[in-house]
Amino acid sequence: MTWLSLSSVLAGGAIGSALRWMLGLALNPVFPDLPLGTLTVNLVGGFIIGTAIGIFDQFQSLPPELRLFVITGFCGGLTTFSTFSAETVNALLRQQYGWSFTIVAAHLIGSLAMTVIGIHAMRLLLK
Template sequence: MQNYIIVFVGAGLGGVLRYWLSGFVYKFLSPIFPYGTLTVNVLGSFIIGIVMYYLDANELISQQLRLFLTIGLCGGLTTFSTFSYETINFLKEREYLYAGLNIFFNLFLTLFVLFITYKLSKIISGD
């Protein structure tokens, strides 16, 4: 039961962070493109990369903290369903360039950031 509470609290905080960060991003960038979704997806990939490839791999965090950060916080923070919805809306509006860019950047940047955190964790760990 304790693990469910840990995930619940993390997901709640992740959702609040997603809402705040998405709004913050649009204070600086045009809402014509879903930069807020892109930002939280890249940030979530970065956090998961650090947690799993460095902290967990080097046994620097507990199982409960890993659950809180990955399934909870990152699960609430990242927005694959929102990404999918925004992409379909671009396609419905025949905004094919934006749909393609949204797919490319969300997939490429999140995978790239995760790969970079993997490599950096290996360097820092001396592996």
């Protein structure tokens, strides 16, 4: 670990976390049973990670600190498994079992799909 690596993760994480907080403030009140801010950051984060993987696979000479900034820092700060977990458990505690399943499916399937879409989009664009 170098100071540049650590600084890359810290800077990306700060930006991603701030963006997650702002999106949560703006979108979560829209539909409280399915907080759209949390879903949005996880879907967008999945897409960004997918595009980053596609770019870094194609351009392997890019500095590793850029990968740390984008994937570990920014996307790590932007996406949130813990908030998604808490929102799902809260729905379960309210005995909203079907809704809990919907929340889990939306996050899991949506995030995986967005990652795959991001990877394939970069492969097509960078051919």
